[in-house]
Amino acid sequence: MAVLEDATPWNAPLNQACRGIAPALAAGNAGVLKPSEFTSATSLALGRITAEAGLPDGVLNVVTGVGPAVGTPLVSHPLVRRISFTGSVVTGRAVGRIAAERVIPIALELGGKSLLLVFADADLDAAARAAAMAVLINSGPICSATTRLLVERGVQDELVRRIGAILSDKRPGEHFGPIVTPPQFDKVLGMLATARQEGARAAVGGHKCEDGVPERGRYIQPTVLTDVKPDMQVAREEIFGPVLVSLPFDTEDEAAALANATQ
Template identity: 50%
Template structure:
């Protein structure tokens, strides 16, 4: 099997523990590579390397324009290696190649966008109300950033963090998911070959209790950017508060996809299927609650069931495959547990509800696309994040009830609205408590548009201009140009 070491201070490095652990191919259900099992001393080395790079050496001496040019070169490096990186991600997390390759081909846009923003960060001169002073503000990097990424889209979600962080002048230590570390290690080595100075981006692999906790608690880390579960996010937020680290947390979701009677029902059915069965439902923005107006409920359910039934499952490397395996055995078991929970609570199974036994699924961790009807919003299947190909259909009477059901969740990450009434599109978008609302589409993202959640879906925003400001501190400078000395015991 291929063996992956960590990457610290510009070089591959074996773990101090002297141990490696297997990473599995979800389609085959067997290990395909070994990943370095790091520990606290590896984290300390990586953070100190990042801290040195931040303050000394070539990275610290780069102008903002030079940083921007380097980011654009990193984007070109991704473009040149997109297929190989996508194949690694498919092997590691089981998502279909067509989606992973599409993500990797689009990924350079994050580095182009933030490369362009790097030298557009400006301070300001303040027309101060005191004589004899010149005052101005400037933006400075927040410091060493801990980037902790999940297993569902490792490189896309890493780019959302490191592109703005590097544009701001920060340095980064990445802790990828222990289930999907290989592509991150391959990417950072490519970055080093493309000219990224040593210590600017480091990768320490391993388990949360060992390397994750040590990274979050390290005193030289000044910001933590985390994508993952709300449970882990809560622990990180509490740990960060102890020494006042800044945090960006992109957490879970239970997103409502709302279909009104005046919608294009064919388009809405496509959007519903895309929202939950694309990526095998393993996405924080999965439209896992389908809210359908009563007058078209049966028609929409029929369309969605018919479309989902045609989903082609199998080898995720096959360009014809539409639904791949669940990424980990634990997640596979969790999804099937929620199917049983929904049945016990009285939901009606309209499709799926079991492991996939199709020959083309082999020994992989596959779950049939599953649809429940007769769901009440109080059921666990409607309130808890399943993170798998399971859809809960909930009927509603009118606009007010649709909004009420949509907001009746501890999450607030994404939402979809399907309607031909432009007034309703604006009204409902305004009333839904969610970080993103898609109207007559779903799952669209861009480096230009902020992304993040409200309520228990997180803190802060990724993407857009807001993301680079999250990695910057504002410094105010006062220069005495001739103000007379006054009473030293009185504030001037």
């Protein structure tokens, strides 16, 4: 039997926890689940439910707390023989160094900047629905969300118009949710401000929600940015908010180059 240490993020805490812990338990191992300090409640509930279901004490352990105080000792512990981590690149590097020093297996999921590629002969209504869902589901914070929209130049304006028509009537608290923490809220707004300074234009959205939201709600308008250059921060880095960036292309080779132009 080995012990798996599974560190999970705040954006889909129960899903991320179960997909790491379930196969480990099924294979006869014990697990230690360390959830994000911002979203620990579902992991604690999972621990209680498994105990009530008859899982022996010590087989699934939920340990809460911040990374330096809890995460580092866990991944450094000699009884932990495999690590699964989902989160930021910075923390992933730190966890990876510990795993390398200990020579134990590690699985890292450190985000993404996935794309939706649309050619001129595509079904634009279907493409618009898919693009809109990328920023509405979970308000954007999904590692595999297709938040880069690469569109053949001749249909870019029309596709953006159709996406805007879908997003413009979506209401906060009903069709999309708030941003999870004040720092993340400020980060998304800061990236939008930087994009405007660099010449990007919000075809729809682009700001925090002002009307029809709870007084303290951290809601950001579903946003589509155009006039985006490939070297802009919003085109290269994960925003983790309800923001879609649209870039045009003229040829398949250009589309492939743009698709691969991120880390």
